[in-house]
Amino acid sequence: MQSQLTINEQFSLEITIVVSEMFGQNAYILRRTDQDRCIVVDPGFEIQQIVDYLEGNAYQLDAIFNTHGHIDHIAGNKPLKTLYPSSPLIIGARDAHKLSDPEANLSLGYGMEVISPVADITVEDGELIRFAELAFETRLTPGHSPGHVVWLFRDTEIPLVINGDVLFKESVGRTDFPDGSFKQLEKAIREQLYTLPDETLVLTGHGNSTTIGHEKQHNPFVQPVNA
Numbered sequence: 432m433q434s435q436l437t438i439n440e441q442f443s444l445e446i447t448i449v450v451s452e453m454f455g456q457n458a459y460i461l462r463r464t465d466q467d468r469c470i471v472v473d474p475g476f477e478i479q480q481i482v483d484y485l486e487g488n489a490y491q492l493d494a495i496f497n498t499h500g501h502i503d504h505i506a507g508n509k510p511l512k513t514l515y516p517s518s519p520l521i522i523g524a525r526d527a528h529k530l531s532d533p534e535a536n537l538s539l540g541y542g543m544e545v546i547s548p549v550a551d552i553t554v555e556d557g558e559l560i561r562f563a564e565l566a567f568e569t570r571l572t573p574g575h576s577p578g579h580v581v582w583l584f585r586d587t588e589i590p591l592v593i594n595g596d597v598l599f600k601e602s603v604g605r606t607d608f609p610d611g612s613f614k615q616l617e618k619a620i621r622e623q624l625y626t627l628p629d630e631t632l633v634l635t636g637h638g639n640s641t642t643i644g645h646e647k648q649h650n651p652f653v654q655p656v657n658a
Contacts (some may be wrong), residue, residue, distance in 0.1 A: 435589035454503035464623030474507025494562040498595025500529025508547035519551035525578025574616020575604035600641040
């Protein structure tokens with residue numbers, strides 16, 4: 432599935448979604464329409480679809496982003512890094528260890544042993560990164576995973592946030608993992624996401640996209656403090 436958000440009169444942000452059926456996980460390919468460079472966010476198990484899209488359009492992979500270190504969001508790291516070794520792999524500093532630890536990334540629990548290449552770049556809360564002529568603000572959002580990060584992009588006509596498994600449409604990410612915490616997740620949503628403009632588009636790690644305003648009104652798990 433593909434959509435576009437206007438950046439200015441000359442070009443737009445192209446958003447392509449590849450769904451991994453095993454976990455219903457959304458991988459994203461983001462590209463400015465005036466560029467042949469792109470980023471891939473959370474490559475899951477349907478890696479051939481991503482590769483076919485990149486190669487079929489002669490796009491260059493500028494970077495691989497991981498919102499966190501769970502199996503369904505990192506399974507495609509190794510094949511992508513094999514094909515595009517110069518493309519940096521980026522993850523929050525507090526989740527970086529999960530890339531090479533099958534127990535921590537939950538793959539052992541599913542009878543697999545997913546080992547990703549190590550991160551080339553780790554990011555902290557508030558850090559700004561720029562790839563494929565796109566600039567992102569990093570926000571630390573623990574709860575689903577201690578080092579989970581989201582990335583805010585402000586240059587389109589409406590802001591968007593690459594949200595991973597923090598906030599879903601009328602739901603939230605699981606916190607029943609050994610290092611999960613609903614209290615931390617609730618705090619992160621209220622302070623890092625609900626403070627964004629209501630029109631902000633939320634690109635979710637599973638299911639359909641939503642907006643901050645919709646979740647503030649309709650999410651049964653986390654309501655704004657003044658609700």
